Every structure is written in C-alpha cells, then in structure tokens.
Amino acid sequence: MVIVSGVRYAYQGRRALGEVSLALERGVHTVVTGTNGSGKSTLLALVAGALKPQSGSVTLTTSRRPAFVIQHTRTSEILPCTVRQTVEMGRWPHRSWLLPLGPQNRRIGRDAMERLGISGLADRQLAGLSGGQRQRALIAQGLAQESDILILDEPTAGLDSAAHRLIRLAVDEELLRGVTVIESSHSPEDIERAERVVTLEGGLVISDTGSMFRPAISATLTS
Numbered sequence: 693m694v695i696v697s698g699v700r701y702a703y704q705g706r707r708a709l710g711e712v713s714l715a716l717e718r719g720v721h722t723v724v725t726g727t728n729g730s731g732k733s734t735l736l737a738l739v740a741g742a743l744k745p746q747s748g749s750v751t752l753t754t755s756r757r758p759a760f761v762i763q764h765t766r767t768s769e770i771l772p773c774t775v776r777q778t779v780e781m782g783r784w785p786h787r788s789w790l791l792p793l794g795p796q797n798r799r800i801g802r803d804a805m806e807r808l809g810i811s812g813l814a815d816r817q818l819a820g821l822s823g824g825q826r827q828r829a830l831i832a833q834g835l836a837q838e839s840d841i842l843i844l845d846e847p848t849a850g851l852d853s854a855a856h857r858l859i860r861l862a863v864d865e866e867l868l869r870g871v872t873v874i875e876s877s878h879s880p881e882d883i884e885r886a887e888r889v890v891t892l893e894g895g896l897v898i899s900d901t902g903s904m905f906r907p908a909i910s911a912t913l914t915s
C-alpha cells in the first residue's frame with residue numbers, strides 16, 4: 693500500500709530522516725514512535741505527500757490522496773473558519789467543480805463531527821477552541837475525506853481520556869473498513885494497540901515489529 697524506499701530528508705541541510713525504507717501493508721495499523729525530534733512527523737509528511745523526498749521515493753498503490761491529520765499545534769491560531777467548515781474541507785475534493793457542497797457531502801461532514809463528539813461545536817470558530825477540541829476537528833476532517841490511507845500525527849497528544857477513547861474508536865472503525873492507518877505516538881496505550889510499531893531514532897528506523905495480530909479492535913467495539 694505504501695512503499696518508502698531509501699528516503700532521506702533534511703531541513704536547511706540538517707538531517708531529519710536518514711535512509712528509511714518501509715513497506716506498509718494495506719489495512720494495517722502502524723504506529724511510528726521515537727523520541728522528540730527523531731523524525732516521526734517528517735516521515736508522516738513524506739508518506740502523505742506534504743513533503744517531497746530529497747532522495748529515494750514514496751510509492752502509494754492507490755490513486756486516492758491520503759488523509760493527513762497534522763497536530764493542532766501546527767495550525768494557525770487565526771484560521772478564520774468554523775469547525776463545520778474545517779471538517780467540510782475534507783469533502784472539497786469530492787464536490788462538483790465550483791459548486792457548493794451537496795447534501796451527501798454535508799452529511800458525511802456531520803457524521804465525522806458526531807464520531808468525534810464535536811457536533812455541538814460546529815458553529816464555533818476553530819481558533820477559539822481548546823487544543824483538544826481543535827485536534828478533534830482536524831481528525832474529523834481526516835475521517836470526512838474517506839481516503840483509504842489515514843495518517844495521523846500524534847492524534848491523542850494532550851487529550852483527555854474521553855476524547856482519547858473516541859479517537860481510538862474512530863480509528864478502529866476505519867481499520868475495520870480496511871483503511872490503512874499510520875500514526876505517530878508516544879503513548880504506551882497507542883503503541884500497545886498497534887499491529888506494527890516502527891521506532892525511529894535520529895532519523896533512522898531502529899526497530900520494526902512488522903505486522904502482528906490485531907488484538908484490541910473487536911474488544912473496543914463490543915465494550
């Protein structure tokens with residue numbers, strides 16, 4: 693589904709990612725972990741196509757653009773849009789050219805807000821929200837894209853346990869739909885739930901468990 697082959701990336705000549713090669717299988721939940729500055733966000737941005745490899749290549753065996761959810765701390769504090777507008781941006785690639793979003797696209801946006809427990813915030817400005825609320829809006833935008841690859845950069849960082857659980861549930865639902873999920877996390881709980889854990893250090897992969905049995909999903913969905 694995702695083939696990262698000999699990828700390197702440096703910011704202003706300083707190495708962020710050394711030579712990284714990974715093949716990520718369709719429908720597998722991979723968590724990328726590692727210390728601060730180890731290159732997790734850079735790797736995710738390269739897979740998402742938000743950054744271009746300076747050498748090597750990233751190949752996706754899908755024609756759909758991955759849904760890439762950045763950390764809320766990386767969004768502008770002054771974005772002039774509501775939560776609803778933010779989430780509905782996830783539907784823009786699906787709308788007819790220059791036309792407003794139709795009822796089907798709006799319904800998908802509403803469903804995504806509901807899954808993240810933010811329907812009551814729909815008309816609030818994104819900039820006026822707490823960090824955790826803003827993070828949930830960004831994740832709802834990612835879900836609304838209905839891509840077959842969902843890339844989440846530290847989606848649960850700084851969230852309370854209720855929000856954490858909603859996000860885990862949403863991710864599990866995506867996995868059951870066959871979506872390939874790649875997320876970065878420092879959380880032992882998130883790492884425990886992953887099928888595959890890739891650990892970076894200094895821009896290099898220092899351990900990779902490969903795909904493992906997925907034990908936690910059905911338990912979460914039935915509890």
Ligand SMILES: Nc1ncnc2c1ncn2[C@@H]1O[C@H](COP(=O)(O)OP(=O)(O)OP(=O)(O)O)[C@@H](O)[C@H]1O
Pocket residue numbers: 703704707708726727728729730731732733734735
């Ligand atoms: N826009 C940037 N400009 C310059 N250097 C950057 C930039 N973004 C990241 N870096 C550097 O690249 C390296 C990898 O950063 P990256 O954000 O990928 O790490 P990370 O593992 O995601 O870190 P964290 O856990 O703190 O989010 C770090 O040394 C960081 O300082």
